[in-house]
Amino acid sequence: MARGTGPIRATLSDVAARAGVSRQTVSNVLNTPEVVRPATRERVLRAVAELDYQPNTAARRLRTHRSHVLGLRMPEVGDGVSGEILDRYLHALAKEAQRAGMRIMLFAADDEEAEIREYRTLLATAGLDGFALTHTYPGDGRVRWLREHRVPFVTFGRPRGEQDDPPGAEPHPWVDVDGYAGTRMATEHLLELGHRRIGFLGWPDGSGPGDDRRAGWYAALRAAGLSEGAPEERTEEGVSPGTGAAARMLADPAVTALVCVSDSLALGALAAARDLSLTAPDRPPVAVTGFDDTPVARAVGLTSVAQPVEAVAARTVELLLAQIPGAARPASPGAGVGRGGRRDQERSSFLVTPRLVVRESSRPAR
Amino acid sequence: MARGTGPIRATLSDVAARAGVSRQTVSNVLNTPEVVRPATRERVLRAVAELDYQPNTAARRLRTHRSHVLGLRMPEVGDGVSGEILDRYLHALAKEAQRAGMRIMLFAADDEEAEIREYRTLLATAGLDGFALTHTYPGDGRVRWLREHRVPFVTFGRPRGEQDDPPGAEPHPWVDVDGYAGTRMATEHLLELGHRRIGFLGWPDGSGPGDDRRAGWYAALRAAGLSEGAPEERTEEGVSPGTGAAARMLADPAVTALVCVSDSLALGALAAARDLSLTAPDRPPVAVTGFDDTPVARAVGLTSVAQPVEAVAARTVELLLAQIPGAARPASPGAGVGRGGRRDQERSSFLVTPRLVVRESSRPAR
DNA sequence: CGGATCGATTTGATCGATCCAATCGGGGAC
DNA sequence: GTCCCCGATTGGATCGATCAAATCGATCCG
Structure with a gap:
């Protein structure tokens, strides 16, 4: 010391x-x-x-068996969640935990098995009070292990597929961002600007978040009666793939706007749009939206759906505390019953609504 | 627990x-x-x-006054170091610390004063063994405080300016990446490819890392006898600024390659080069290099200087352990004296050499 | 006016490790 | 054979907090 x-x-x-x-x-x-x-x-x-x-927290922990520390595996970069989102989530998590008198301990692990081994060790040696998980997937062994051992945990990302939840059991606590609402907002924004033929540039089927985001785009078009034959392309993540796929959709002159599933693909789409404006100067500028509101989006003026990671982090801590016996829960508002007749502290998951950040890439005057 | x-x-x-x-x-x-x-x-x-x-680490700490935990403030994003570098550094730090039987505890603070307050609290309550700092600056109050209170710490980033080190005192322990060597390597790579007129796209004077990187470019050109009148532009960080500044340099047809101080600026330069290849198809493709080897660089095939954050993290932990009384230092190689007549464990700083990742943006065949 | 009651406070034990001083056991010297 | 010494091992105290139970004091009641 x-x-x-x-x-x-x-x-x-x-x-x-x-x-x-x-x-x-x-x-x-x-x-x-x-x-x-x-x-x-x-x-x-x-x-x-x-x-x-x-x-002295060591003395306190020795006696109470509570460490006031939460564990988080530092994910390998390029693991799915955009790097910057992760930074912001970590920062917010540290902040929110602190506000609740807790701390965040980082650890590293190369694979699922190693991560579970670390859980064991961290629980035994450091007595962690719970864990936050960031990259869960259907049938995730970590989720199963934590459940079986009754260790408090919360996932950033909703459970996908039934394997995670044993039949008849409550789903585990989670917090997630509503991707559907995000792309829906983006699409409606483009509709308001007068765009009629709006394409979707997405990832291949089967990725949960990707499917959600596509659904939001489709729902907005359908509500406007414009879903019939709406153009859509699927490609893997990356700037260059985005350029190619966007160019294919933009070959149809009726297409004036593109909703993209990520900022990287949107970046590629912007390049395609730029090429187009050089080769076909008379065509009106193409509007593009991205997802995640990364620094690149800010830098190039890309309209993008921003994930409210601060809110996600706050909910994560809240749900963790609710599972830790004896942890002070945030006081419920008043003695009565919360809105909707359901007490807030009984909630075990939160779907947070993102917000649209409008920039030049979708503004009429460019 | x-x-x-x-x-x-x-x-x-x-x-x-x-x-x-x-x-x-x-x-x-x-x-x-x-x-x-x-x-x-x-x-x-x-x-x-x-x-x-x-x-049980709590019992151990209570008795020994050593927690085996290192503190790190989770920096706000966009604080200077590129987000992804930070992620990788955090990951590597957690991994290296673990290897040495230590853990990393995160905390958040809004400003310098709050950060020092957290030091106090963390030392008193959690008994942290030391701290790693990431964004230091000349006259940094945190450095002074930690020094005065004899708390072990290491900075990622060398000290710039004399205020940090009281006169006559040893400089504090630090680890840094040799930006000079990085741009020098990039420039030499371009020279080998036959480029003669190589521009530099940098940040405004006065940023330590930016100045280092410029110096590396200049030294390589000078060694080749090509520094005379070499074009150079300075602009703030960002993709769009990069496009503008690069276009100005590329107005001179003799310029066939650009060394950029960051991936963002390089991304902008690539856009300018792209425009050029459309308006002047007969001109040979422009080679571009970036710095940091971010995911964007990988995505668009940008040659870039990669920071070896794993090595930086390993050194950080090493230097921290060396300051913690009773911490097991890595066994010194043999009983004799290390290379250069200086014992390794006496080193209190490391300048790590980056490595060049060559991709299409600088390859002849595009 | 004594005893039951209840709230405020104190005392002693405890969490699980390490420090320190004391003890044990065996080989070597005389 | 006895004594000494030194390395290996043991027992008790301790780190700084909380738990559980005891104690103290004042109020209330019959």
Whole structure:
């Protein structure tokens, strides 16, 4: 333990001596203030402030079997979630955890098996209170293991496929961003701007998020009565694939806008649109939207669907705390029943709505 | 502390009982095996394995005042270091720390003052053994604070400016990537391909890393006798600025290659080159190199200088351990003196050489 | 006016490891 | 054969908090 040059840190006993009470009373002031007489409480709090007392978490954990630390495997980059989203999620998670008196511990693992091995070790040695998972998939062994061992956890990403949830069991807690709502918003935005023939540039079928996003585009067009024969291309992630696929759709002069499943593909589409504006200068500019609102999108002025990772992180912590016995849950609003007749603290999942960031790539005046 | 459904975890006493020795002997086997007779050691190790014993870090820390945890502030995104580099660094740091029996704890802070406040709290409550810092700047108050309080730390990024180091004092431990060597390699690569007129697309003067990278480009040209009147443009980070600045340099038909200070600017330069190949089809393709080897570079086939963050992370941990009293240092190679007559463990900083990743953007056949 | 009651506070034990001083056991010296 | 010494091992105390139960004090009631 690194220690400053200053005096040894104050302990509970020091505070107790200074306030003229016993250790336990100090502990009560900090943990269950309501059982301490106000006058005593005041005195103790003053002593705490004067000595700058801060509790030793090791001692606390030894006794209570709670570490106030959450685990997160640092995912390999390029694992699916765009790198920057991950950064922002980590940052927000650290912040939200802190707000709730918790910390985030990182660990690394090369594969599923190694990750489960780390769970074991971290639970045994560091006594982590729970885990946040970022890249789950149908039949994920980690989910099964954590469930079986009754370890609190929350996934960023909804469960896809039934394997994750044993029959009859509650689904595990999760938080996710509503991709459907995102592309729907983007598409409606383009419709409002007067576009009629709006293509979709997506990933191959079978990726959950990709399918959701396509569904949002389709639903918006259908509601507008424009889904008939709407053009759509599927390709793998990447800028160059996006250029090729976009060019194919733009071969039809009626197509004036493209909704893309990711910023990378949108970047490729922008390149195709740029080529088009050089070869066919009389054609009106093509509008493009992306997904994730990455720094590249900001840099090139791409309209994009932004994932509210701060909200996701806040919900993640909330759902984790709800599973940890004895963890202070955020006070429910009022003593009554929440909206919809369902108590908020009973929720075990959240689908967060993203928001559309409009930039030049979709604005009429370019 | 989350606990599985299995039996209560084994403690030192359990192991001792099973092996028929005392607690202290078990502790010795694990911490100072050389003082235990081999036969006893065997017996204890067998018991450890049979019971799957894993030490409780809270108890250990309480007694030893070492937590085996390093702190890292999760930087805000867009703070200077490219997002993806940060991810990879974090991942590597977690991995390297783990290899050395340490863990990484994340925390968040909005500004320097808040960060120092967190240092205080983390040292007092969680007893962190040290910190890794990522975005230091001349006169950084965090560096001063950590120094004054004798807290072990290492910065990713060399100190720039004298304020950081009190006169007469050793510079603080740091690890950095040699940007000079990186652009020099990139430039030499272009020279080998036959390019003679090679421009530099950089950031405005005054950014340490930016200046280093420019110097590398300049040194390579100078060594080749081609530095006279070499074109160069400075602009802020971003794709669009890059396109504009690159177009200005490419207005001179003699310029056939551009070395860029970042992948974003290089991306912009690629767009300018693309425009050029459409408007002037007879002109030979322009070669472009970037810096950081981000996913975008991989996606668009951009030759780029890759930062070896794994090596940086390994050095970071190494330098941190060297400062932590009692931390097991990696065994020095042999009993003699290291290369250069200087013992490795005395090093307090490392300048790591990056490597050039060659892709289509600089290959002759496009 | 004594005893039951209840709230506020204190005391002693404990979590699981390591530190420190004491003890044990066996080989070598005399 | 006895004594000494040194390496191996043990037992007790301790780190700093919380738990559980005991104690204290004042109020309330019959």
